[in-house]
Amino acid sequence: MSHTDTPLPARLLMLVLDDDLDAALAAGLMDYAPWPGDARLLPDHPELPARLLQAQQQVQRAWDARTRYRQRAQRLARRAAERDARRAPPAPTPEQKPALPPAAAAILARAKAKAAGKLP
Structure with a gap:
């Protein structure tokens, strides 16, 4: 069917x-292009082409x-994921043990030595 065979506008x-x-939109509003004579399709609505083009612009906006x-x-x-990733401490890798603070390392060393029988 051609444009003039149907009163689509x-x-x-x-x-x-x-x-x-x-x-x-389902009927094809966004595909509408004015044709000569569209303004006379509905005598009470000579603004038909302009109104349809305006509706297209509103939908597009x-x-x-x-x-x-x-x-x-x-x-x-x-950005939030990147920010969270920067804030999160790096996960320890299986082959790398997390470093202990110096005081904890000293306590651990004394405990190991005592367990090994090197300290009274």
Whole structure:
């Protein structure tokens, strides 16, 4: 069917005027391009082409805003993960034992020596 065989612009306008953008999108709102004579399809609505183009722009702005919001959320999550990774102590590797503070190392050495019978 060609553009002139169906009153698609008129149907789109009715959906837009009824504030049913989901149905208008499903019917092809974002594919609408004005044709000569669209303004005369509905005599009571000569603003049909302009109103449909305006609806397209509003939807596109909303989609762009949603994309920016999602990108921002991903960016913030990535930054938080990086920040948490910088704050977390490094995990000890299996072959590397964590270093003891000097006082704890001295106590451990004395305990080992006493257990070995080197201290009274």
